[in-house]
Structures are given as C-alpha cells and as structure tokens.
Amino acid sequence: MHKKVFAPALFDCLKSYSGKQFAKDAVSGVIVAIIALPLSIALALASGVGPEQGIYTAIIAGFLISFFGGSRVQIAGPTAAFATIVAGIVAEHGMGGLALATVMAGIIHAAVLVLVLVVLMPYAALIPMPCIAAILFSVAYNMCQWRPFVRLCKCAPKSDILVLLLTFLLTVIFDLVVAIEVGMLLAALLFMKRMSDETEVRGWKYKDMPEDQLTEVPLHVRVYEIRGPLFFGMADQIGEITVKEFTRCLVIRMHMVNALDVTALNALEALYDECAKKGVRVIFSHVNEQPLHVMEHAGFVDKVGRENFCDHIQQAIALASQQ
Numbered sequence: 001m002h003k004k005v006f007a008p009a010l011f012d013c014l015k016s017y018s019g020k021q022f023a024k025d026a027v028s029g030v031i032v033a034i035i036a037l038p039l040s041i042a043l044a045l046a047s048g049v050g051p052e053q054g055i056y057t058a059i060i061a062g063f064l065i066s067f068f069g070g071s072r073v074q075i076a077g078p079t080a081a082f083a084t085i086v087a088g089i090v091a092e093h094g095m096g097g098l099a100l101a102t103v104m105a106g107i108i109h110a111a112v113l114v115l116v117l118v119v120l121m122p123y124a125a126l127i128p129m130p131c132i133a134a135i136l137f138s139v140a141y142n143m144c145q146w147r148p149f150v151r152l153c154k155c156a157p158k159s160d161i162l163v164l165l166l167t168f169l170l171t172v173i174f175d176l177v178v179a180i181e182v183g184m185l186l187a188a189l190l191f192m193k194r195m196s197d198e199t200e201v202r203g204w205k206y207k208d209m210p211e212d213q214l215t216e217v218p219l220h221v222r223v224y225e226i227r228g229p230l231f232f233g234m235a236d237q238i239g240e241i242t243v244k245e246f247t248r249c250l251v252i253r254m255h256m257v258n259a260l261d262v263t264a265l266n267a268l269e270a271l272y273d274e275c276a277k278k279g280v281r282v283i284f285s286h287v288n289e290q291p292l293h294v295m296e297h298a299g300f301v302d303k304v305g306r307e308n309f310c311d312h313i314q315q316a317i318a319l320a321s322q323q
C-alpha cells in the first residue's frame with residue numbers, strides 16, 4: 001500500500017495554502033476556541049475531574065484531530081458531550097465495559113440504519129413537505145428557549161441585557177461568528193468595568209479592624225489598604241497613594257488583592273521609586289500567591305527587599321515602627 005494513504009490530510013492542504021486562507025482560519029480558530037473553552041470546562045466538571053484537565057484534553061485532542069483529520073474545514077466537537085457518558089461507563093464498568101459498549105453501539109447503530117434504508121425509505125417519499133416543515137418549526141421553537149430569554153431580560157442587569165440583545169441581533173442580521181466576536185469583546189469590557197468598580201485604594205483606619213486586633217500606628221507610619229484585583233484599569237488609583245513630609249515608612253496592605261498584572265506592577269514600582277527618592281521605606285503586608293509570583297518574576301521583590309514583605313499587618317507595623 002502506498003505511503004500517501006497513511007499521510008495526514010493536513011500535508012496535502014498545506015501544499016496550496018496561502019496567507020489569505022491563514023487569516024480566515026485564524027479567525028475561525030479563535031471563535032472555535034472561545035466556544036470550546038467553557039465547553040471543555042463543563043464537560044470536565046460533568047465527568048468528575050478538575051476544570052484544568054478539561055482544558056488540557058481540549059488542547060491535546062484539538063491538535064491531534066487537526067493534524068490527523070480528514071479535512072482542513074473539519075471541526076470536531078459536537079460529539080464531545082458523549083465524554084460524560086464515556087466517563088460514567090468507565091467509572092462503573094471499567095475499560096472493558098467501555099470497549100463492549102462501543103462495539104454494541106456500533107452494531108445497533110448500523111442495524112437501525114439498514115432497517116431505515118431497507119424498510120422505511122420507500123415511505124419517506126410519502127411524507128408531505130408541510131409536515132416536515134411543521135416538524136422543523138417545532139424543533140426550532142423548542143431550541144430557541146424564549147422563556148429563559150425573556151426571564152434574563154427581566155432580571156439581569158441592564159449592561160448584560162444590552163450584550164444579550166446586541167449579540168442576538170448580530171446573529172440574526174449577520175452570522176454567529178460576528179455575534180461571538182462582538183459579544184466576547186463587550187463581555188470583556190464589561191468584566192473589566194465591574195472589576196474596576198470592586199477595587200479600591202484607601203487609607204487604613206481603625207474602624208476596619210476588630211476590637212481585639214487594634215494596633216497603634218506611629219505617626220511616621222502611613223498605612224494604605226488595597227482591595228480587589230489590580231490590573232491596568234486600576235493603575236491610576238495606585239497613584240493616589242501619598243505620603244506626608246514626616247512619613248518615614250509606608251505600609252501597603254494587600255490581603256484582599258488576588259490578582260496583579262504587569263501594568264499595576266509598574267505603577268507599584270513607580271510608587272516605590274518615588275518613596276525611595278523621599279527616603280520613605282515601603283513595606284508590603286500579606287501579599288497573596290499570584291501577586292507575589294508576578295513580583296518575584298519581575299524582580300520587584302528583590303528590588304524592595306524580601307525583609308519588607310510581611311505575612312500580617314501587625315508584623316508590618318512592628319517592622320515600620322523600628323524605622
């Protein structure tokens with residue numbers, strides 16, 4: 001047998017591939033990835049494993065299917081819902097039960113198709129087209145889910161309703177690809193807006209602390225608390241942190257900061273450089289794992305000094321009092 005029989009179809013497609021085709025395929029790939037990401041997570045959770053395993057599986061399977069697939073326009077995914085069924089069979093009957101179920105499913109599927117072709121096919125021509133249209137209309141009516149659509153329009157925030165209606169109109173007027181692109185962009189902007197509303201930078205006050213945790217703050221120490229994720233939309237608020245002429249130490253409490261990006265890190269570094277020029281020592285309190293990892297990777301921890309990173313606010317204030 002000729003070796004070309006076993007060659008992946010991808011090799012033949014690349015012979016006549018062009019930059020214009022790549023641009024279109026890149027857009028299609030992004031759209032499919034956006035759809036597949038939540039689907040992979042949902043299937044992983046339904047199968048009883050972690051969401052990261054669903055993402056890993058989607059990456060590996062997507063590469064293998066595209067590499068060995070029979071067509072460059074093939075998109076594998078509609079049968080992914082069977083993963084939950086497969087997981088249940090393996091959990092209850094093992095891999096042997098899965099092999100037996102696969103064989104029996106193939107045999108029954110082939111038998112039903114033969115029965116339809118041999119016995120029922122002659123009667124298919126007798127079905128009037130209006131009946132088929134009515135069946136398709138009923139299927140479309142059940143799939144449209146207008147009741148959840150109306151319920152979402154009644155109870156969802158106005159911004160979410162705007163995204164929902166705009167995506168719906170774009171799907172009807174143009175196509176699903178345009179609707180998904182615009183919908184994802186608007187959803188991302190809306191998410192950033194909500195996150196920025198949740199983040200705040202303010203001076204630390206005693207009223208924020210329980211009675212048994214009140215700590216005396218020396219006059220030369222200034223404490224600021226940051227709450228919420230720190231990303232590029234919040235970099236300006238870091239610039240609102242100020243020090244007085246008599247301030248010798250600045251304590252930044254970050255116990256409620258769960259995420260930090262490079263733009264916000266640059267703002268923190270600019271704040272540190274400004275304080276260093278004024279001779280003000282900067283101490284960070286309770287920096288969580290992700291922000292600390294970003295700071296270490298950028299060399300900010302070594303620049304500030306690891307001794308200036310404390311686990312608790314009391315420890316940070318005690319260290320600042322020695323200044």
